[in-house]
Amino acid sequence: MSEKGTLQELTNAKEKWTKGTVEKALSKYKERKEEFVTSSGIPITRLGTPLDLQEVDYLDNLGFPGEYPFTRGVQPTMYRGRLWTMRQYAGFATAEESNKRYRYLLEQGQTGLSVAFDLPTQIGYDSDEPIAQGEIGKVGVAIDSLADMEVLFHEIPLDKVSTSMTINSTAAILLAMYVVVAEKQGVSLELLRGTIQNDILKEYSARGTYIFPPSPSMRLITNIFEFCAGNVPQWNTISISGYHIREAGSTAVQEVAFTLADGIAYVEAAMKAGMDVDNFAGRLSFFFNAHNDLFEEVAKFRAARKVWAKIMKERFGAKKPRSWMLRFHTQTAGSTLTAQQPDNNVVRVAMQTLAAVLGGTQSLHTNSREEALALPSEESVRIALRTQQIVAYESGVPETVDPLAGSYYVENLTLEVEKRVWEYIKKIDAMGGAVKAIEQGYIQKEIADSSYAYQKEIEAGQRIVVGLNKFQVEEQSLQGLLQVDPAVGETQIKRLQELKKSRDNLAVQNKLADLQQAAQGNDNLMPYILDAVRLYATEGEICNVLRDVFGEYRPVEIL
Amino acid sequence: MAESRIRVLVAKPGLDGHDRGAKVIARALRDAGMEVIYTGLRQTPEQIVAAAIQEDVNVVAMSLLSGAHNHLFPKVVELLKEKDAADILVIGGGVIPENDIPFLKEKGIADIFTPGTPTKKVVEYIRNNVEL
Numbered sequence: 001m002s003e004k005g006t007l008q009e010l011t012n013a014k015e016k017w018t019k020g021t022v023e024k025a026l027s028k029y030k031e032r033k034e035e036f037v038t039s040s041g042i043p044i045t046r047l048g049t050p051l052d053l054q055e056v057d058y059l060d061n062l063g064f065p066g067e068y069p070f071t072r073g074v075q076p077t078m079y080r081g082r083l084w085t086m087r088q089y090a091g092f093a094t095a096e097e098s099n100k101r102y103r104y105l106l107e108q109g110q111t112g113l114s115v116a117f118d119l120p121t122q123i124g125y126d127s128d129e130p131i132a133q134g135e136i137g138k139v140g141v142a143i144d145s146l147a148d149m150e151v152l153f154h155e156i157p158l159d160k161v162s163t164s165m166t167i168n169s170t171a172a173i174l175l176a177m178y179v180v181v182a183e184k185q186g187v188s189l190e191l192l193r194g195t196i197q198n199d200i201l202k203e204y205s206a207r208g209t210y211i212f213p214p215s216p217s218m219r220l221i222t223n224i225f226e227f228c229a230g231n232v233p234q235w236n237t238i239s240i241s242g243y244h245i246r247e248a249g250s251t252a253v254q255e256v257a258f259t260l261a262d263g264i265a266y267v268e269a270a271m272k273a274g275m276d277v278d279n280f281a282g283r284l285s286f287f288f289n290a291h292n293d294l295f296e297e298v299a300k301f302r303a304a305r306k307v308w309a310k311i312m313k314e315r316f317g318a319k320k321p322r323s324w325m326l327r328f329h330t331q332t333a334g335s336t337l338t339a340q341q342p343d344n345n346v347v348r349v350a351m352q353t354l355a356a357v358l359g360g361t362q363s364l365h366t367n368s369r370e371e372a373l374a375l376p377s378e379e380s381v382r383i384a385l386r387t388q389q390i391v392a393y394e395s396g397v398p399e400t401v402d403p404l405a406g407s408y409y410v411e412n413l414t415l416e417v418e419k420r421v422w423e424y425i426k427k428i429d430a431m432g433g434a435v436k437a438i439e440q441g442y443i444q445k446e447i448a449d450s451s452y453a454y455q456k457e458i459e460a461g462q463r464i465v466v467g468l469n470k471f472q473v474e475e476q477s478l479q480g481l482l483q484v485d486p487a488v489g490e491t492q493i494k495r496l497q498e499l500k501k502s503r504d505n506l507a508v509q510n511k512l513a514d515l516q517q518a519a520q521g522n523d524n525l526m527p528y529i530l531d532a533v534r535l536y537a538t539e540g541e542i543c544n545v546l547r548d549v550f551g552e553y554r555p556v557e558i559l
Numbered sequence: 560m561a562e563s564r565i566r567v568l569v570a571k572p573g574l575d576g577h578d579r580g581a582k583v584i585a586r587a588l589r590d591a592g593m594e595v596i597y598t599g600l601r602q603t604p605e606q607i608v609a610a611a612i613q614e615d616v617n618v619v620a621m622s623l624l625s626g627a628h629n630h631l632f633p634k635v636v637e638l639l640k641e642k643d644a645a646d647i648l649v650i651g652g653g654v655i656p657e658n659d660i661p662f663l664k665e666k667g668i669a670d671i672f673t674p675g676t677p678t679k680k681v682v683e684y685i686r687n688n689v690e691l
Binding site for chain 1: 573574575576577578579582583585586587589595597598599600601603625626627629630631654656657658673674675677678679
């Protein structure tokens with residue numbers, strides 16, 4: 001970035017400064033720590049200078065927003081054109097209550113929906129199964145059949161909102177329900193916009209809502225890619241997620257590396273199934289965490305875009321620029337929230353919001369202050385949404401594209417994150433890819449090691465968490481936390497039992513038998529699932545058919 | 560000496576997939592010299608009790624972040640009683656609202672450790688409450 005002569009001069013000047021001015025200061029006052037490192041263990045320079053950018057060729061490394069390698073952003077004008085989508089993840093109890101919360105959020109200026117499902121729905125159990133008891137409607141809304149989905153989106157025009165659904169092993173079924181609700185609203189499938197998470201690999205490595213073994217799970221995922229490419233062209237068919245990997249305790253570098261390694265596995269699976277890469281790659285989306293280490297987070301987002309662009313263009317030979325783009329949703333880091341002095345979490349979330357926006361996110365969920373304690377109240381969710389709106393409308397940050405570009409420190413950190421991500425990807429490639437690395441427990445072990453190291457740093461006082469291991473106060477417990485009424489379970493079970501009495505059970509059995517036969521063969525399963533869903537076959541019934549054919553995943557437990 | 564080591568079953572009841580806390584606790588107890596068995600995810604109360612008896616543990620430590628604790632934790636205590644294993648110390652942790660803690664204690668869960676608890680505190684608690 002500079003001419004040779006001036007670089008030499010600069011090297012000499014910096015050395016002089018270090019040996020003179022700095023040494024003198026250090027002899028009086030030592031620095032606070034022996035060693036300064038980021039969350040990923042990357043050494044942090046005392047002072048960035050143009051010397052740190054010697055490896056950075058502007059056009060190769062950074063280029064222009066909206067162009068390869070997209071380091072500076074996926075849109076040419078970024079937030080000058082349109083702000084990110086403010087999308088609060090919500091859903092609890094029954095479909096009626098969640099529908100009410102969605103309509104409230106839309107009235108408050110939220111621009112997209114994000115549906116949280118309860119665990120039985122995520123793991124393919126109907127609400128009347130013994131294993132579902134105690135969990136119904138707890139971490140999200142309970143959906144047993146199309147009937148519940150119709151209530152969930154009652155009076156929400158599906159051609160006007162974009163909907164993100166956090167659903168993985170049962171994604172094909174929930175997508176089918178959404179498609180049928182749209183049909184019933186008279187909305188053309190071409191107008192449907194939204195995302196299903198549909199990322200099974202991180203379920204094995206970090207989040208835990210798997211059902212089937214990897215191979216049939218990958219088949220379901222490619223079936224969805226194919227179905228959407230032909231029928232729901234604006235739908236994001238997967239949200240390849242680092243969020244949960246980070247929440248499980250990984251570092252920033254591991255978050256990007258393991259996520260992109262999963263991404264590689266999905267692309268390979270779809271290409272192996274005979275799809276043309278440019279036919280599906282543009283609908284792949286990503287989901288990252290916005291953590292506390294502001295500059296490392298910004299560097300992480302920038303590096304992730306650059307590495308993915310390179311993978312898609314060079315490794316997979318994608319031709320369309322859209323296929324090279326890493327578009328991502330962000331959520332602020334739940335694991336950084338403290339149960340102690342919960343109002344402080346508002347400040348943490350604001351800082352993480354800034355990281356996501358400086359990093360060029362396409363959409364954002366901001367966590368609420370009491371989430372280390374319970375589901376958030378309406379008031380807390382509003383503060384979280386207002387936090388995004390303040391950054392969007394008052395901070396000035398969105399007015400220029402990629403404002404931290406050119407910072408000696410951030411550019412150097414971006415390069416450093418990138419290098420370390422490539423090292424991991426090479427290592428995982430050598431193991432035979434992400435599926436193999438997960439089956440061997442490698443990724444789980446890497447995450448657990450980082451998470452334990454982080455905890456030990458907190459307990460040793462090497463890492464300060466305000467209010468937790470420093471600046472504590474005696475405090476009263478927070479009152480008025482949101483609680484899901486235990487009667488929700490009974491109500492939901494009753495609805496389900498009534499449904500099973502009122503539908504055409506013979507027709508349902510026939511469609512389930514068709515699905516079973518198809519699952520044993522090689523057909524795309526989406527049309528069969530759609531047929532069963534239309535007749536109000538339940539999610540549990542459909543999953544049980546698939547469990548019979550595919551079997552269930554048994555994890556390796558590595559401590 | 561193997562006989563004098565405290566044996567702990569770290570368990571994940573219910574459908575919750577958040578195992579960061581359970582794994583951290585498991586490692587911390589192991590580093591503190593205890594024998595630790597980790598059940599993995601998605602265990603029913605029956606499975607947890609069977610494992611506790613089979614492994615002859617002194618402590619069952621359950622972690623749950625899904626909100627199903629009031630349903631699942633007491634079940635484990637009940638089943639242990641039924642199997643004449645009420646001497647096993649049962650503790651819990653996770654995202655558990657303070658208002659639920661008196662109910663859980665009444666149901667026989669010895670103590671509840673909420674977010675932010677140092678692992679040392681759990682180690683000490685177990686050492687002080689288990690007689691070998």
